Amino acid sequence: MTILMLLLLAVALGADAISLCVGIGMAGIRRKQIYLLTFTIGIFHVIMPVAGYYIGEVVGGYLDRAAAIIGALILIYLGVRMIKEVFSEEGETQILLTNTWGLIVLAGSVSMDALSVGFTLGVKDVNLMQAAIIFGLVAGLMTYLGLTFGKFIGSKIGNKAQLFGGLILIGIGISFLF
Template sequence: MLASSVEIGQLLTIIIMAIALGLDAFSLGIGIGMKGIRLVDILKISIVIGIFHVLMPLMGMFMGHYVSSLLGDVATAAGGCLLILLGSHMVYSSIRGGETESFDHRTIWGLTIFALSVSIDSFSVGVSLGMFATDIVLTVLVFGAFGGLLSIAGLLVGRRVSGWVGEYGEAFGGLILLAFGIKFLL
């Protein structure tokens, strides 16, 4: 009886952590979705984010306690810098009009940068989890599932909202990315 309640408590903790990490993907997905996005791209982005939400904590768990004190703040700062750069570029290209090419979620580079920016905090969480005896497979699969599902939800919400804000959608999306990037750095 005690063992099953410990397992249930551990599963609930993993789910809560997965939701917290997936909320970044949700919030930032709103920003990307506001640019206008096709359903196929939503599915592709969400799958890649789900994969990154599996790989990043897995790599962090393997790093374990050896570097946890060093990388916690560095990983968050790197993610914040990436978001500030992406958000700034989106706002700039929106203001400049058609003269500059915006962040393109359809390219491998753009998709990788976006997925990395919403998954980098999963790495530092994985480093922390690497110090504890946890079910690695269950943990990373739950993280991946919630990361993918919440990014789908955020991208769909952003897509819906983009119709309301019209041509300013990309600028608003960039401002959302900027705000989260600054939040990560503070």
């Protein structure tokens, strides 16, 4: 597999992260949270294909669907919470879950497709570590861009951005279910 093919695959894997992060950024997110989420999603995009490579397809079939459902429910919850806070006037939304498990589940659900890709890397002539690092760097960059772009939009149009961001998260969550 060429570097170009790995980069294209990495962009495809990062698509979930960037769309999710635009929605999160629109809700209002602090710089420290941007760095933390960027780092976490990037690391998960390194770990997941390596894990997928070694776990194999049998276990992955079960994990993939369960993770998609959990991820979908979290996104729908976050979207509903964002929309609710637009109308409740409680101040800035802290959309990023406030505990470590929430961050891990969020990053894991966005990175689950990288686990599936890891299964297929075993049958291709690919340098696993090189592929995983490329996936992590690209996903981290796309996460950062999505969060900062969403934050920029949110600062310009305020509550409307948060409402729209909530709808984006709900839509992405629903798409994870199908």
